[in-house]
Amino acid sequence: MTAAAPERTALPSTGRVCRTRAGVELKEFFRQRESVVFTLLFPVILLLGLGAVLDYDLGAGVDFPQYFMAGVITAGIVGASLQNMAIHIAGERSDGTLKALAGTPMPKSAYFVGKVAQVVAVTLATIVILLLVGVLVFGISLPSGSDWLTFIWVTVLGAAACTLLGIAVSSLARNSRSASATVTPIALVLEFVSGVFMPFDQVPGWLQDVAAVFPVKWLAQGLRSVFLPDSLAAREPAGSWELGTVAIVLGLWCVVGLLLCVRTFRWQDR
Amino acid sequence: MTRTTAAAAAPQQPASPLDPEAAISIRGLVKRYGERAAVDGLDLDIRRGEIFALLGPNGAGKTTTVEICEGYRGRDGGEVRVLGVDPAKGGRRWKADLGIVLQSGAGDSQLSVRELLTAQASYFADPRDPDEVLELVGLTDKAGARGRTLSGGQRRRLDVALGIVGRPRLLFLDEPTTGFDPEARRQFWSLIRSLRELGTTMLLTTHYLDEAEELADRVGVLARGQLAEVAVPTALGGRGTAPAVVSWTEDGARRTAETTTPTAFVAELAARFPGEVPDLAVSRPTLEDVYLKMIGDRS
Incomplete structure (x- = not known):
């Protein structure tokens, strides 16, 4: 606080700014009734x-x-990552929040770390609530043994791919409303053709093939392996859970999403 | 291309090198949008510690110039140094010395005023105490309020608070008082004056000529991407030496006279009347008069 000091005072560490950003992002999400x-x-x-x-x-x-x-x-998971990122980052870009941040000495990486912290928190909260409701209301049986490990890696890879895609998609929208109008139907359609709302073998074959291009189907398939007995693997298109392919496709989508983010991310409109 | 007058406090030398001592030094700046040159060969030096107001009609290149200095936009030609650094290459250390109040404001948030300031402060090397800044901008009562519950004037003061909490050496203010009522503008002006006393250099753009006259040490008028003139507000457009209009009341009628020697003229008048000259007024062209003439000449 001395008058002579400002010239050479050290900038705050990136780690400290990341913690600040994580706190900001959690407050921004959980205080907004609509997003909750x-x-x-x-x-x-x-x-x-x-x-x-x-x-x-x-x-x-x-x-x-x-x-x-x-x-x-x-x-x-898709809601907490893909939709959440696309809609809120588009909003922050159109209302000038991103531009204002870009004019500060905040390390740019800290912004994305804050977003990841938000996705992790929201995803965890969503999963815990859904498991509680599932067990308490419907008496579903929880995963056992190594299924928990599969649960974790499929969730992490799927959420990572969808977060990166959400950040990339945010650059296409003019504002949060247009992002919502674009990404919400897309997410719903992908969920429908990926066996989210009905058994996947009831989805027409050609739609199954379309779904297989996108990460949502592989996320859903990986999670089915966690919650369903192995005897039902026979009803999957390949007759097995294909966990290796799940890992590869979700990993590829992470790479594609990251490349899209790097190429398209903008801190201001236009 | 820069036109200067004898009255200008610091004539701009188009061919001179960049001034390393200046807070902002610009030579031959060019920025094109498609075929149109928004900024077309601009030269400007802003001294450390001064408040410089950039005036000009919409589309004259004010925001483009300011946003190039802030590092938001690239340039198509010319040289720019802001605090000795090329803004196109400015890093975190450089940004820590700047405060930026954008025309668009800081955006929506669920955070309280104090939380926003505390987060902003944490990005800087040597920030001000957020509570002191709240006091300075007069938002102490609103520290716990969320951004969206603030009035327009309060939001703008929050934007300024966010701009100064990092203890900037150079503060950019892009149309800071648009939408203020007269009282809020007066309060804002006294805030800017107290920042000047703290040694902050400021580059201000505004549509309000009274604001420029009230605050600025020097003003620059931008027209069609070039600086038409740089001068102290009282001398812009030859105001200081333009004929003065002297008016008074004599024999129950209003009299006026235009004169280049108002002091002598008033002395003569004073000799004609036994006491006070009734309703005596001496006026020069207002800043608005010379400004409108200046941008009218060039467009």
């Missing part, structure tokens, strides 16, 4: 609504809520 309802509660409402109405028997003792856990968690 839209992102956190929407999957819960889906689970409660569809779980109560649909009465499938998929064989091997699997009812619809047990099948739907993988799907609704997929929808939760």
Whole structure:
């Protein structure tokens, strides 16, 4: 605070600024009622609504809520990452938040670290709530043993790919409304053709092929391996869970998403 | 291409080298958007510690010039140094010495005023105490309020608070008082004066000529991408030496006279009346008069 000091005072460390940004991003998300309802509660409402109405028997003792856990968690992850990033970053770009940040000495990486912290927190909260509702309301059986490990890596890879794609897509939209109008239907369609809302073998074959290009189908398939007995793997297109392919495709989408982000990210309009 | 007058406080020398001592030094700056040159060979030096107001009609290149200095836009020609650094290559250390108040403001947030300032302060090397800054801009009562509950004038003061919390040596203010009521503008002006006393250099763009006259040590008029003139506000456009209009009341009627020697004229008048000259007024062309003439001449 001395008058002579400012010339050479050290800049704050990147780690410290990252912690600040993580705190800012958590407050920004959890204090906004719309984003909490839209992102956190929407999957819960889906689970409660569809779980109560649909009465499938998929064989091997699997009812619809047990099948739907993988799907609704997929929808939760896509909402917390792809939709959340695309809509809110588009908004921050159009209202000048990003431009103002770019004019400060904040390390640019700290902004993205803050966003990742937000996605991690929202994804975790969504999954915990969905598992609680699943167990308490529908009596679903939780994963066991090594399925937890699969659960973790599929979630991390899927959320990473969708976060990067969400950041990339945000650059296409003029503002948060147009981002929402674009990305929400796309996410819903991808979820429909990826077996999120209905058994994947009921999706027409050619749509299954289309879905197989995108990460959502592989995220959902990886999560099905976690929540369904192995006997149901026979109903997957390849007759198995294809966990190796899940890892490769999601990993590739991470690379594609990162390249798109690097090429398209803008700190200001135009 | 720069036109200067005898009255200008610091005539711009187009061919002179960049001034390493200046807060901002610009030579031959060019910026094109498609075919149109928004800035077309601009020369300018802004001294450390001064408040410099950039005036000009919409589309004259004010915001383009300021945003090139801030590092937001690239340039198509010329040299620019801001605090000795080329803004196109300015890093974190350089940005830590700048404060930027954008025309568009800082955007929406769910954070409280104090949380926003605390976060902003944490990006800088030697920030001001957020509570002191709140006091300085008169937002102490609103420290716990969220951005969206503030009035237009309060939001703009928050923008300024965010701009100065990093203890900048150079502060950019792009149309800071647009949308203020007269009282809010007066309060804002006293804020700017207290920042000047703290030694902050300021580059201000504004549409309000009274604001420029009130605050600026020097003003520059931009027209069609070039500086038409740089001068102290009282001398712009030859105001200081232009004929003065003397008016008074005599025999129940209003009299006026135009004179280049108003002091002598008033002395004569004073001799004709026993006491006070009734309703005596001496006026020069206002800043607005010379400004409108200047941009009218060039467009």
